Amino acid sequence: xxxEEKNLEKWKEEIEKNEIQDEELETAILEGYKQxxxxxxxxxxxxxxxxxxxxxxxxxxxITFVTSIRVSPAFAxxxxxxxxxxxxxxxxxxxxGLRLAIENEHFQELGVSEETEDMKVTLExxxxxxxxxxxxxxxxxxxxxxxxxxxxxxxxxxxKVIVTSNSVGASFEYTDTRTIATTEVEFELNRTxxxxxxxxxxxVNDEIIQIPFENTLxxxxxxxxxxxxxxxxxxxxxxxxxxxxxxxxxxxxxxxDEENTKEILxxxxxxxxxxxxxxxxxxxxxxxxxxxxxxNVMIYYLQSNYFKESDHLTLTFNKLMAMDKNEAFVxxxxxxxxxxxxxxxxxxxxxxxxxxxxxxxxKSEKGNHHDPFxxxxxxxxxxxxxxxxxxxxxxxKMNIYFKLAEKPxxxxxxxxxxxxxxxxxxxxxxxxK
Amino acid sequence: xIEKELAAKAIRGDDEAFxxxxxxxxxxxxxxxxxYLKNGEDALDAVQEVTFRAYEKIKTLHTPEYAKTWLxxxxxxxxxxxxxxxxxxxxxxxxxxxxxxxxDFTYLEVEEALSHLSEKDRQLxxxxxxxxxxxxxxxxxxxxxxxxVKTRLYKAVKLLRDxxxxxxxxxxx
Numbered sequence: 001x002x003x004e005e006k007n008l009e010k011w012k013e014e015i016e017k018n019e020i021q022d023e024e025l026e027t028a029i030l031e032g033y034k035q036x037x038x039x040x041x042x043x044x045x046x047x048x049x050x051x052x053x054x055x056x057x058x059x060x061x062x063i064t065f066v067t068s069i070r071v072s073p074a075f076a077x078x079x080x081x082x083x084x085x086x087x088x089x090x091x092x093x094x095x096x097g098l099r100l101a102i103e104n105e106h107f108q109e110l111g112v113s114e115e116t117e118d119m120k121v122t123l124e125x126x127x128x129x130x131x132x133x134x135x136x137x138x139x140x141x142x143x144x145x146x147x148x149x150x151x152x153x154x155x156x157x158x159x160k161v162i163v164t165s166n167s168v169g170a171s172f173e174y175t176d177t178r179t180i181a182t183t184e185v186e187f188e189l190n191r192t193x194x195x196x197x198x199x200x201x202x203x204v205n206d207e208i209i210q211i212p213f214e215n216t217l218x219x220x221x222x223x224x225x226x227x228x229x230x231x232x233x234x235x236x237x238x239x240x241x242x243x244x245x246x247x248x249x250x251x252x253x254x255x256x257d258e259e260n261t262k263e264i265l266x267x268x269x270x271x272x273x274x275x276x277x278x279x280x281x282x283x284x285x286x287x288x289x290x291x292x293x294x295x296n297v298m299i300y301y302l303q304s305n306y307f308k309e310s311d312h313l314t315l316t317f318n319k320l321m322a323m324d325k326n327e328a329f330v331x332x333x334x335x336x337x338x339x340x341x342x343x344x345x346x347x348x349x350x351x352x353x354x355x356x357x358x359x360x361x362x363k364s365e366k367g368n369h370h371d372p373f374x375x376x377x378x379x380x381x382x383x384x385x386x387x388x389x390x391x392x393x394x395x396x397k398m399n400i401y402f403k404l405a406e407k408p409x410x411x412x413x414x415x416x417x418x419x420x421x422x423x424x425x426x427x428x429x430x431x432x433k
Numbered sequence: 434x435i436e437k438e439l440a441a442k443a444i445r446g447d448d449e450a451f452x453x454x455x456x457x458x459x460x461x462x463x464x465x466x467x468x469y470l471k472n473g474e475d476a477l478d479a480v481q482e483v484t485f486r487a488y489e490k491i492k493t494l495h496t497p498e499y500a501k502t503w504l505x506x507x508x509x510x511x512x513x514x515x516x517x518x519x520x521x522x523x524x525x526x527x528x529x530x531x532x533x534x535x536x537d538f539t540y541l542e543v544e545e546a547l548s549h550l551s552e553k554d555r556q557l558x559x560x561x562x563x564x565x566x567x568x569x570x571x572x573x574x575x576x577x578x579x580x581x582v583k584t585r586l587y588k589a590v591k592l593l594r595d596x597x598x599x600x601x602x603x604x605x606x
Contacts, residue, residue, distance in 0.1 A: 004594040008562040011543035015468050015563065025463055028477045029455045032484025033448075039489070143482075174485075 023357050030401070038172050078102075084111050084124035087182035088136050091169070094284050097304025098134070101127050101247055104307040108217050114209045118142040121202045121209045129248040130220045132188045135200060139181040143174065152185045155199040155210070162194065163187045167287045186286055192219065220306070222246040225432050233320060233426030236260045241297075243272075243315060243432055249283055250302040252315065258296055263328040265419060268319035272302055272432070275312035280305045313432040323422040330373075333412040334358060334404070340412050343420065359401040370419035371400060379410040440497035451491060455484055458501050461564055462508050468563060469512035479515065483508045499574045502566055506574075509556045546596040554589035561586060 079093070079102065080086040092098045101107055106127060113122035119141040126135045135152070152165035170183040193215065200211045224244045231238045237257035244251045250272065256264050266289065272280040282288055283301045290299050305313075323343060330348055331341040337353045339360070350361040362372060376384040385405035404413075436457060442450035455462075462483060466476035486507055494503050547555050560566045568586065572579040 002590075002594070004590055004597055005562075007539050007543050007593070007597060008558070008590075010539040012563050014540040015464050018464070018467055018473075020460055020463055021473075022459075024477055025459045025480060026456060028481040029452065029459060029484045032481040033452060033455070033488060035481075036485045036488035037448075039485075 023355050026354070026357070027403075035172070035174075039174055082107075082109055082125065084122060084138060085109075085136065087138065087171075088124070088184065091184055091285055095303050096280060097248055097250075097306065098127060100304070100307040106217060106220075106247060106307070108215065110213050112211055112213055114211045116207060116209060119204075119207070119209070121211060123200050123211045123213055126213075126215070126217075127248060128193045128215065128217045128220060129246040130192055130222045131190070132186065132246070132248055133193050133215075134248060135185045135187070137181075137183045137185060137200075137202075139170075139183055139202070141179050141181070143177050143179050150202060150204040152187075153201040153203070154187055155201055156194070157197055157199065159199070161201075162198070163189045169285055184286070195219065220247045223306075227315075227430060227432065229430050231317075231426070231428040231430065233428065234262075234322075234424040236262050236264060236320075236322065236424060238264070238320075238428075240315065240430055245304065245306050247304055247306045249304050250280065250306075252300045252302060253297065254300060255294075255297045261325060262322040262424065263325045263417075265321040265323070265328075265417065267300060267317050268321060268423065270300055270302065270315070270317045272305060273314045273316060274305060274308065274310035276310070278305075278308070311433070315430045315432055317428050318426060320424050320426075321419065321422065322424045323417070323420055328417050328420070330360075330415045330417065331412050332358075332360070332415070335411050343417070343422070345422070347421075356404045356406055357401065358404065359399055362398050362400060363396060364398050365421050372417050372419045373400060373402075373415045374418045375416065376402070376404065377414045377416070379412060381414075382409070384409045384413060436500060437497045440494065440500035443491050443500075444494055444497060446492075451488060454500060455487070455504075458504050461501060461505060464563065465505050465508045465559065466512055468559065469509070469516065475515070479508065479511055483511055486511065496573070499570060501564075502560065502570060502574045505560065505564060505566075506556065509559060513552050542597065543593070546593045549596060550589055550592060554585065554592070557582070557586050558589055558593070 079089045082102075085092075092102060107125060108127070109125045110123045111125070113120055115121070119139065121140075122138045124136040124138060126133055133154075137152075139150075150168075152168065154162045156162055164187075165185045166188050167186045168183060170181045173180045173182075195215050195217075197212065197214050200213060202209045202211070222244050224242060226242050227240045228242075229240050231240065237260060239255040239257065241253040241255055244253070252270065267282070270282060274280075280303045283303060288301055291297075292299065327343045329341075330339065330343075332339050332351055334353045337351060339348055339351050342348045347363045348360055349363075350359075352359045376386050378384050385407070386402045436454070439450045439454045439457070443454050459480065462480050463476055466479040466483075467473065470476050470479060483504065487504055490507070494500060547558060550558065557571065560571050561568065568582050569579055571577075572582045575582070
């Protein structure tokens with residue numbers, strides 16, 4: 001062997017001496033794969049949870065996205081003609097409430113931006129409700145920078161935080177050097193939305209961008225209807241407490257009876273029907289439901305009919321996702337690497353544990369790929385922090401993966417189900433006005 | 434054989450096969466990135482980026498048997514871009530610190546010598562000497578006659594030798 005070949009041999013050995021962190025490497029591959037998937041299905045939106053609720057309530061904040069949208073050309077043109085809003089056509093088109101708000105000029109065009117060396121954030125516009133608002137943002141950033149955990153806040157001019165975002169939806173486009181994120185950020189306040197001058201703050205990797213803007217929209221007053229009626233579906237009692245109509249969404253407050261034998265995971269077809277037969281169904285992009293301090297009480301969100309006058313309004317639903325209370329969870333042991341318990345349909349399999357990195361496979365119905373889990377509880381019922389959560393789905397199954405915090409916890413761990421293909425059926429109609 | 438089947442499935446759009454293929458070659462990709470970028474964090478970013486590019490381009494891979502070489506070449510091109518964009522001298526602190534500097538400075542010398550090669554030649558040396566890929570495969574993969582690859586590699590190695598000799602001469606002087 002020549003000297004130079006010996007040198008190359010040594011060079012190779014030096015490189016191979018470096019230890020490889022399998023887990024980190026696999027996470028990097030999964031991230032790259034997710035980005036590519038997002039890019040392939042630009043319309044598929046990724047929602048990120050941001051907690052402003054208590055831990056328990058945040059755990060049952062349900063979030064959804066749509067994959068296919070039919071866009072009316074006239075409306076698309078109208079929205080696209082608002083500067084900076086072309087990228088939001090799909091989102092707005094897909095939500096009747098947002099559409100009506102824009103048609104009724106309850107939309108504030110802003111187009112204000114701020115930038116640093118490697119990113120530019122533009123607040124394109126906003127829509128308010130009585131106690132909530134949606135900000136439409138375009139964020140341009142360096143392709144190679146890590147923008148994985150941004151924070152969005154609204155501040156007053158004194159710099160005091162008024163509210164932190166509670167849901168973020170974004171679609172991404174990539175060029176060779178830049179990533180452009182078309183982002184809707186939803187804020188829910190515990191007071192009325194202030195008018196006048198405010199700041200929107202975007203923080204990522206210790207870098208902060210503040211964008212001053214002025215809210216000049218007319219304040220909204222929500223309309224609340226107290227209902228207090230009980231519906232029974234396959235023996236399960238569902239109390240409809242109230243319906244509150246705002247400009248961004250309609251909130252339906254529901255209490256599931258303590259005595260119910262089934263855990264009700266959600267409504268499949270909850271909707272409002274007005275006098276002319278027009279329907280208003282569930283929110284398709286963003287937060288669809290959330291928990292309250294009372295674990296039996298949930299708030300479900302429908303698209304808003306605030307800007308549509310109607311004398312008659314009815315609430316209807318037929319199908320609910322529900323399963324026996326003593327079966328609504330999966331138990332796994334991360335030391336023995338075993339699924340200890342799961343519901344009788346046996347949809348879960350192939351558990352892999354790689355350090356704190358956990359992956360489990362679930363058979364799923366075509367087109368239904370809701371993440372079945374939300375929180376992780378240890379053997380003592382304490383929440384175990386988890387992050388880097390995600391799932392990959394093919395037609396007939398999905399792989400759910402998450403990373404547990406590197407802190408000691410007691411096995412086995414319990415994963416309560418928040419989505420599972422088991423249903424009950426009925427036929428419920430409730431008059432609102 | 435298994436690799437070829439996986440690659441073939443991935444080309445046809447099977448996501449799981451694609452991920453398995455990436456997992457299979459993760460070490461080779463990571464080491465390539467490390468050799469270029471000298472830093473574990475940057476190397477991980479590069480693996481993420483190459484996964485993204487590979488997923489977008491996998492349909493353009495015509496010969497599943499060369500999936501590994503194909504991936505490594507995407508990685509090398511990407512790393513080359515990153516270095517060019519950063520336009521800064523990348524010093525191999527990490528590697529030197531971690532392993533203690535060897536007495537004869539071989540690693541650093543080889544790196545320095547490699548940095549004097551054209552990118553094309555450097556890639557060739559990487560494929561052959563870091564990843565032990567056969568000259569015939571490199572030739573097939575790059576649609577270059579085997580003889581040409583051999584000649585180029587011979588010339589590249591000769592340049593390295595001249596560089597080592599030059600260094601040696603300097604030191605002796």
